[in-house]
Structures are given as structure tokens and as C-alpha cells.
Amino acid sequence: SIMQCAPTFGSAALALIYLCLSAFGCVAQPSGQRSGDPTPNDRCVSILPSDARSAIETAYPGYRLPHLSDSVKEDIDWDISIGGTGCLLVTSGKFDSDQSIDYATVVRSKNKDEDVIIIAARNASNRWMVERLDSWIEGERRLFVRRLEPGSYGRETGGTDQGEGGAEGGTYTASVDGVELGVLESVSWGCFFDGSKWIKVLLAD
Numbered sequence: 001s002i003m004q005c006a007p008t009f010g011s012a013a014l015a016l017i018y019l020c021l022s023a024f025g026c027v028a029q030p031s032g033q034r035s036g037d038p039t040p041n042d043r044c045v046s047i048l049p050s051d052a053r054s055a056i057e058t059a060y061p062g063y064r065l066p067h068l069s070d071s072v073k074e075d076i077d078w079d080i081s082i083g084g085t086g087c088l089l090v091t092s093g094k095f096d097s098d099q100s101i102d103y104a105t106v107v108r109s110k111n112k113d114e115d116v117i118i119i120a121a122r123n124a125s126n127r128w129m130v131e132r133l134d135s136w137i138e139g140e141r142r143l144f145v146r147r148l149e150p151g152s153y154g155r156e157t158g159g160t161d162q163g164e165g166g167a168e169g170g171t172y173t174a175s176v177d178g179v180e181l182g183v184l185e186s187v188s189w190g191c192f193f194d195g196s197k198w199i200k201v202l203l204a205d
Helices: 050-059 073-081
Strands: 017-021 027-030 090-093 102-109 115-124 127-137 143-148 151-154 171-174 178-183 188-193 197-204
Touching: 050 102, 050 115, 050 127, 090 143, 090 178, 102 143, 115 143, 115 178, 115 188, 127 178, 127 188, 127 197, 151 188, 151 197, 171 188, 171 197, 178 197
Parallel strands: none
Antiparallel strands: 017 197, 027 127, 090 102, 102 115, 115 127, 143 178, 151 171, 178 188, 188 197
């Protein structure tokens, strides 16, 4: 049994496979447009191409792009110590089959700072497809996204979610890169694009 993807991070511990429908929160934007983000030199913002930034801002005008300062200093320092950029809120990979570089990131409400949306921006035929992966109310500023290599992900829980009619947990085998999203030292999920929709599996709780 498969469910549509609409959970928040507070609904963790359910080893279910969710469908993140591309039609939900999806906007196509031509490549080549310039971003209106006022802080293009921020370490997180600068990872995103300018036309991808523009597409994201068009899709979510009430939200802003991530800033390095959205993460706590200890997590930034840890990421740098293992060879990262220090930005935990943007990642890139080949999330679909066309071999172009795609991105996943976190956008934050301009009016309610703890309100965040995790999105993917796929460069599909020279158009950015901006797709919502998840949303939640962030408290401790320990959210992250990172690339997952192709492979099998997820695990059985031996139980069934009775609350929303879910089914026993399962695994998913991805032939392309995926996006891991979650909270450091806590819960995480993997999201994988299967060609028509995003599939989400629980990785850790």
C-alpha cells in the first residue's frame, strides 16, 4: 500500500513508502532567468544556479532561499570538518534520468520563520521543475538535505500504521540519485524520482 506524500517531520517513525506527487507544488520555469535573491553571495544561495533560484522564487514567492545562518554553528563546523561546504540546506545530484544536475533545498517562510518547505529543482529539458518534497515546522535548526547514491533504501518495521490506513514498511531500489532529508542525529527520509513522481522512504528514526 502506498500513500500520498503530505507528512511533516513530526509524523516520523512510520516506515511507509509515500508518493510525493510532482503535480503538488510543481512549477516549470525556463532556464536563463536571473534570480532576484538579495543575498547571492551567501554560501548556501551561491550553490544554486541563478536561473534555478529564480524558478524557486517564482514557485514560492512567500518563501526565501536558505542562508548559511539558518543552521546552528556546531553543525556548520561539523560539515566543514568532513569536507563539506558548511551549507546543510542545499544539495545537488542527478535526480532523474536525463543526466543534468538537479538540486534540492530548503525554503523558509518570510512571515513565519519556523515554517519550511523542502523542495527539488530538476533541470528537465532546459526548464526547472520545482517540486515539493515535504514541509514542516522547524524548531532546533538542525534540518539537512544531502544526495543519496543509487541503491536500495528503507527498512521493514514489522508493524502497520493504523492511523492513516498505511501498510507495513518496505524498501525502494533507486536507479538514480536521491535526496536524503531530515534532522541531524534524529529522523531522516530518502526521496527518489521514479520518472513521474517522488517516492519517499523512511531511513532512520
